[in-house]
Amino acid sequence: MDRIDGIIQKGAVEPDELAAHENGIVTIEGFIHRIREMTGFSFVIIRTKRDVVQCIYAPEFSDFRWNENIVENCSVKITGKVVASQDAKGNKRYEIQIHNVEVLSTPKEPMPIVINKKQLDNVPLDTNLTMRPITLRNPKERAIFKVQEGIARGFREFLMQNEFTEIRTPKIVFAGAEGGANIFKLDYFGKKVYLTQSPQFYKQMLVGVYERVFEIGPVFRAEHHDTSRHLNEYISMDFEMGFINSFYDIMNMETGALKYILELLKKEYSKELELLQVKMPEITEIPVIRFKDAKDIIVNKYKKKITDFNDFEPEEEQLMCDYAKKQFNSDFIFVTHYPSKKRPFYAMDDPEDPEYTLSFDLLFRGMEITTGGQRIHDYDMQVEKMKSRGMKVEDFESYLMFHKYGAPPHGGLGLGLERLTMNLLGFKNVRNATMFPRDINRVTP
């Protein structure tokens, strides 16, 4: 009988390990990304997990002979000799003189679009999204989501270092946390249930259990409008922490997380940052402005007429970011004390002026990427606010157990992963920073 011991053999050599094998023979695995036939030899670019490496085929290197079945997009195992060479800028690099090519699989058809140039040239976004299984094979496209991995990883690592517990809460829920019409309904064995808009209720309940919790998971919004900044399903990076002194503790934790994320990207994802030519923001301190004061600046400095006194228009978010950049040289700005009317029922009103809340948004390069704040922890205060909004308190019995049996002062936030990625990488459309976007017109692939 066979046994499996779980001892993982080191796989094929990766391109960034070639230096250690100079003039040695190695085996690499990957896709034939590109073949360029020259006179008497060919360049064969192999795409591996995270890199591309140049191999050279020439009859004089070995007895192996190329044949017409070895085409682009074959999966191959290549054995050859590692030799030093130079890239276009004169930097030392390594390439492989091919001694053998073992074909592991062959495509049915050649690529319908060009994916093996530096970037997807002249491919409209809609085509890019429709052909995701192949467009993501372009090194620049796939680098976007490697950076996105790094952002989420940084968020998680930072919070775990700060004694947060990772949670996974249900996506099928009995009630929406944000209310409103943009909620997906689901038939659940005859019961009407919903897809979660936010892990809000669960995060709060679990503050009563672990004090500090976070989740990185999908949330769903039935947005009927088709904009460049909305998705119907996106990844929310949420945390919630108990025993806060004020909602400034939340902003501080977020600022710490963002600093950590940027450092992690520089350290572990420099290959992708370089490929994408990312202009990395610097964070030393993030300026903070009250919503009311921000509106004043918009009127007085930018001469814009206010039409919505309770929230920002997208253009106003851009103006505030422009202001933060010019005034404080910051790519980020916290706006605090949003009007109570536009904040959810669990937001804590400012005891000094209950028309406003102890809440904030974080704006980054022209766009809101986070909403957060202190929550109500007192049972009577919470019930009162729900009633004043015409909510049926009895529908929230399980949620309110948290308040009824002892909740500490607490608060938290939600940070949109795709929006953060989008603005970090300088995209104009959030779909560029979403692997498989869902919007009112698209549920494929």
Place this chain on the structure above:
Amino acid sequence: MDRIDGIIQKGAVEPDELAAHENGIVTIEGFIHRIREMTGFSFVIIRTKRDVVQCIYAPEFSDFRWNENIVENCSVKITGKVVASQDAKGNKRYEIQIHNVEVLSTPKEPMPIVINKKQLDNVPLDTNLTMRPITLRNPKERAIFKVQEGIARGFREFLMQNEFTEIRTPKIVFAGAEGGANIFKLDYFGKKVYLTQSPQFYKQMLVGVYERVFEIGPVFRAEHHDTSRHLNEYISMDFEMGFINSFYDIMNMETGALKYILELLKKEYSKELELLQVKMPEITEIPVIRFKDAKDIIVNKYKKKITDFNDFEPEEEQLMCDYAKKQFNSDFIFVTHYPSKKRPFYAMDDPEDPEYTLSFDLLFRGMEITTGGQRIHDYDMQVEKMKSRGMKVEDFESYLMFHKYGAPPHGGLGLGLERLTMNLLGFKNVRNATMFPRDINRVTP
């Protein structure tokens, strides 16, 4: 104007840091878990993020005087002197002589059930689940999900060390990966869409991009039957890897991951393992048996009559685990080469006997916790198999782009987080290992 610098101040002292403060004054934060009044003094047990610590109130320790508003389930900040003492077994521990109690919040009502004993005594599972916001505050209950955090963390860490990329794929999907009736339908702006049964299609597409990918995320099954081992929403830990030599590579990677998880739990979650009195399995090697041979053993050794020749009954899984334990002293056993009929359309048939597949299940302590195997990578072979099953190939155009434009030999698996937790901790019902279970009767809290 305020600025936020993201420099996180060290919070209150945690119980496991008390040793460093012997005879010093510290401040701790947490919930009053339990008050036991004695003659002339009281024990006050404080529950912190991950621990409980014994404090002692007595008038002689300070000028501070207890009052009737300081009750169980208050959130408090306690200042006091750290003194060495002994637990019931004579081990050294530290407690705090209270100098001051600052009450941060007060519950509306006393707990309706007892949560501050060692475990939830005489609380039926259904009550436990209905009252999750408070029952999870019981130290033993919350320890379950701290261990669960560790399991998922170990899976992730191990795969990242082995060059896997973390992915997050859509939960609203255009087609089910597993087929069958147990799929939730959703009205999506007039289109009929589904909740994902598995990230299968996306994992495979992304093997073409990153070669090795994993995801830890929710999946949904519209199970109509109410059993102790099924959930309608659960967390699937999935990976998929390209350039495999055989499906044994998948089993090896899983075995490596399980070993890593068990080590991580022992190292970082020993507090919880001890509290839960977990009998940890040992893995040196996991035995492997073919499905056909397993059925023979069930007939010949266990004298059971086979009714389903294509799959295991739950009782048969138990028998095979019994066999693995007795024969190989293993809590785990891989069963391979399941009949093609009962495996999904993307499973690779065994070229030596196409009635069987290059697939496996992993059984652990009486239950299947993983299904995995090699997948078809050849376009024509995949289309052929879909047609032979009466599937509409045109509905899977985007999925099949992966095969059409070059897919390497690959395979992967899905590992149910709750089932693994359940069997590791020795529960009889998967709901015990699920924070907020969804089943045919339950969508709350």
